Amino acid sequence: xxxxxxxxxxxxxxxxxxxxxxxxxxxxxxxxxxxxxxxxxxxxxxxxxxxxxxxxxxxxxxxxxxxxxxxxxxxxxxxxxxxxxxxxxxxxxxxxxxxxxxxxxxxxxxxxxxxxxxxxxxxxxxxxxxxxxxxxxxxxxxxxxxxxxxxxxxxxxxxxxxxxxxxxxxxxxxxxxxxxxxxxxxxxxxxxxxxxxxxxxxxxxxxxxxxxxxxxxxxxxxxxxxxxxxxxxxxxxxxxxxxxxxxxxxxxxxxxxxxxxxxxxxxxxxxxxxxxxxxxxxxxxxxxxxxxxxxxxxxxx
Numbered sequence: 001x002x003x004x005x006x007x008x009x010x011x012x013x014x015x016x017x018x019x020x021x022x023x024x025x026x027x028x029x030x031x032x033x034x035x036x037x038x039x040x041x042x043x044x045x046x047x048x049x050x051x052x053x054x055x056x057x058x059x060x061x062x063x064x065x066x067x068x069x070x071x072x073x074x075x076x077x078x079x080x081x082x083x084x085x086x087x088x089x090x091x092x093x094x095x096x097x098x099x100x101x102x103x104x105x106x107x108x109x110x111x112x113x114x115x116x117x118x119x120x121x122x123x124x125x126x127x128x129x130x131x132x133x134x135x136x137x138x139x140x141x142x143x144x145x146x147x148x149x150x151x152x153x154x155x156x157x158x159x160x161x162x163x164x165x166x167x168x169x170x171x172x173x174x175x176x177x178x179x180x181x182x183x184x185x186x187x188x189x190x191x192x193x194x195x196x197x198x199x200x201x202x203x204x205x206x207x208x209x210x211x212x213x214x215x216x217x218x219x220x221x222x223x224x225x226x227x228x229x230x231x232x233x234x235x236x237x238x239x240x241x242x243x244x245x246x247x248x249x250x251x252x253x254x255x256x257x258x259x260x261x262x263x264x265x266x267x268x269x270x271x272x273x274x275x276x277x278x279x280x281x282x283x284x285x286x287x288x289x290x291x292x293x294x295x296x297x298x299x300x301x
Contacts, residue, residue, distance in 0.1 A: 005210055006252045006301040010290060012040025012085070012256065017073045018049070026076060034080040041077050042085045042131070042256065045070055047115050048092040048102065055094065055111060058118075067122065074126050085129040085173065088159075090281060104143025105133075109155045113162040120166035131212060131256075132159045133175035137195040139188040141178075146187035149198035154208065156199075160207040174204070176212035176256035177239075179231050192227060196239055200246040210301065212254045213239055215289070217260040219275035221288035233238045233258075233289055240299060252301040255293075256267065 001007040013033060033041070050066045051058055058066045065137050077084050093099045095106035106112050120130065135141045136143040137151040156174060163170045177192035184190070192214075213236045220232035228238060236253060243249060258280040261274040277285065 009039030014042045046090040078157040087131045089236040101143045103138040103141045113158040116159045117166045120163045124167045129171045131173040135178040137190045150202040153202035153204040157207040173210045173212045174208040212256045214257045215255045254301045263296045
């Protein structure tokens with residue numbers, strides 16, 4: 001494999017250790033993951049929890065460091081040989097005038113850039129990978145406003161620049177885009193393909209090292225061909241085509257969320273957002289999809 005960041009352990013999982021109160025449960029979770037061969041942990045580091053009260057203030061009301069919980073998590077992952085991909089989003093209330101939606105971006109993107117710098121600087125040598133935001137192409141991840149590929153491209157550029165200032169060896173992942181066919185007139189939900197192309201037009205190419213992508217199977221097996229008007233596992237190849245069209249073929253794609261749903265049989269059609277496949281197909285499709293990507297997609301990491 002010639003493309004950087006592709007010759008790696010392909011197995012990772014999304015973790016939520018920040019929500020687990022008991023230390024023994026956190027440790028047991030990580031020990032089980034390590035035993036299973038999972039080499040990557042995607043873990044949220046919420047800006048609102050680390051810098052909650054005011055800019056530059058990293059302490060709780062009782063004087064404790066807001067970093068302490070996260071320091072312990074990072075050390076736990078390291079002791080078990082699991083690399084962390086840090087998801088950085090969810091601004092604190094002080095960073096916005098409109099706080100109806102906690103996912104919404106800050107009023108000053110430079111404040112986010114400062115937080116990214118502080119984070120990367122603190123964990124230099126311990127965390128090598130960061131993800132800038134999550135699903136900015138849908139409501140409410142971009143707040144009570146129209147989603148904007150150009151705005152996200154600017155946020156990404158600021159974060160990328162500040163991260164590299166703190167640690168030139170940091171690897172920056174773009175935000176994974178929600179898989180959707182929607183192109184609403186108010187642009188509250190925008191197709192992942194449209195959003196990605198507009199990101200490139202806005203100059204995002206030089207502001208990330210790895211493209212994050214969601215790759216759900218919905219109702220199709222992993223080998224069903226991609227179609228711009230259909231959501232399935234192979235849709236990631238359409239994102240790849242956009243990357244190549246903008247001269248970005250030397251970057252990999254990593255899968256942020258992946259899988260098939262075996263929804264209960266009593267779910268109505270309107271409840272099946274992610275569609276349904278019958279047991280034991282989800283397990284078999286999961287394995288088949290990983291093998292397919294490893295064998296056919298030299299850009300997949």
